[in-house]
Amino acid sequence: MLQPTPGTVHFTQVLVHTPVYSQMAGALTYLSSAVLPPGSLVRVPLGQRELLGVVWHETTSPESPQAGLDISRLRPITVVLDALPPLSAHWRALIQFAASYYQRSAGEVALSALPPQLRELSSVQLARKLKKLAKTVEKTAGTGAESASETTFAESQSAIYSVVLSADQTRAIDQFNQNQGPFLLFGATGSGKTEVFMRCSAELLARSPGAQVLVMVPEINLTPQLEERFRARFGHLWGADAVVSLHSGMTPAQRLNSWLAAHSGAARIVLGTRMAVFASMPQLQLIIVDEEHDPSYKSGEGARYSARDLAVYRAHQEGIKVMLGSATPSLESWYHSRPAAEGGRYQRLDMPSRVGSGQLPLVRRVDMNHQPKGCIIAPPLLSAIAERVARGEQSMLFLNRRGYAPVLECTDCGWKSTCPHCSAFRVFHKIDRTLRCHHCGLTERVPRACPACGNPDISPVGRGTERLEEHLAELLVDIRRPDGEAVRIVRIDADTTRLKGALESQLAQVHAGDVDVLVGTQMIAKGHDFRRITLVAAVNPDNALFSSDFRAPERLFSLLMQAAGRAGRDAAVAAKSEMWLQTFHPTHPLYAALKQHDYPAFAESQLQERQQASMPPLSFQALVRAEGRTQEAAQMFLNRASQAAREQSDTAAMLPHLTIYPAVPMSIARIANVERAQMLIESSSRTALQRFLTAWQSVLHSTRAEPQCKGLIRWAVDVDPLLI
Known part of the structure; x- marks a missing residue:
């Protein structure tokens, strides 16, 4: 407990959540009766509200007030959360850099990184939570106390070396141990990048008692399966509470508990999305960024930071190692991993082969110019899906547009389902007969007739995953599984996974073999280890080929290559795995590179174009x-x-x-x-x-x-x- 100095008042600089465009974007001065170390958490009054704040600078005495400061207008700090250890100097430096580089206020960045429930709990309540957490850790550590150090070391060594590594994995780990990095782990889908992550983490944790590892994934839906794998590997060593998740999909209480476990050092491994890059981890020794190419690492609102780039900066700042992993690295990371003689700053670790006898799928291009006019699923692709169903194998159809159709249109007057509040169309969702704007959230029932002319014949234009699912069910109605039952089709997108636990339940069905055809958006196209899928199809990938966005080809190639990587992950079915592309431009260079699974060739051509146009990463x-x-x-x-x-x-x-x-x-x-x-x-x-x-x-x-x-x-x- 901080002891106040009798009869004295101190000036304390506190950061609160104020945006950069406001007139109070910097640290605000408050009065405190005690000297508060930087990094202390406090609650302070601001107008009629009481806000959570972070003490940002050394507390000054009344003898040295700031120039121009009107002392009579200063207000005292309301509560000091002194049960929590102050946030470290490294953490504050990370916040300051992020705010400066991304042109935001430090308070906006700092307070967004803290769990919201800290704004509500008293110091006494926090002390109780920390005491409970300490008891849990002590109980876990005390299990099998006799000859604990020898037992734990033997168990950790057994856990580390329980999996036989491939030659590529062994070489990558040796290079990681011998060099300082930063590292780019460039591995084909199914090459065992996750095992490399776990092996490097295990060796570090066994070598350094108290060390912590941060593992980042781009999306919330990838967290459960990764958490399950890490718990299975490390849970029996340090307890289930030593592996925690940290993302915005958690309840406020769950997020607070995970943050406290990381801040106190009780959590040895923290798995999280982009917000986890700001996790307070005093003993952090390694940062891993999985699927580092994913655009989700870049925040699209508030402080628009790149978690991938901040992970590299944080590792440099704290003098620790960072590993970025991807089968299709971002062009920025690929450019930085060129040879050091050419100016490269990252070390590239190559893993070109799949683990075991796994093979990358054969890529087939279907020229839609030669298919029946207006067909959604080309007859050759439909036959291939039917064959998979008959053999008891799984197929996956990928279409990056949810809903039934992107727009409704009147065939008489040309009315379209525009949103009255946005310059966008409302999407038709047939399952509940609604028109939804995916930007402002406006939802209305589908009109019985055209609002403009009264024509009852309004029809959907284009297609989304909901319509694709319906159409596929019609086409496969006569196809039977090996057990004689009808085809089972499941759709996974943002609409079907809104309820808590829905995504986990649907993925469990796929893994158990209860699904024959999986339809979905990019949610299913990356990161998942589907062992029974032998066919992946991209229904309509051409939209991004001629986009005005210069990054569109990079995103499309990554998405398609990641989707292709869901097929043939089991050696038993790898030889017959395929990736089908329905395209009106089968000779496009992007598809030619994809057919060869040749990311280096694609990256080289894109970097040449970027250089000629003076585009990032060359500007x-x-x-x-x-x-x-x-x-x-x-x-x-x-x-x-x-x-x-x-x-x-x-x-x-x-x-x-x-x-x-x-x-x-x-x-x-x-x-x-x-x-x-x-x-x-x-x-x-x-x-x-x-x-x-x-x-x-x-x-x-x-x-x-x-x-x-x-x-x-x-x-x-x-x-x-x-x-x-």
């Missing part, structure tokens, strides 16, 4: 996004801020190193009746871009206050954006 970008009541107000703010940057000396000095484009509407210009615009800034120098953005912050604040920008709601800077 650096930032987007300034503005939201306003009108499109004119949003664009006015951006253009006036751009003009002001040319007139101020500290920003104008950076302009020769930058290209600032005019403001334009975003691809979806209106969401929930808020108009959105953006401005792109490019530079060949990361340093020049960062210096400009930092100096530009004051310009953006002053521009917002101008009368011409009265209709502006908010603005935000997105550094290293993924979507332009």
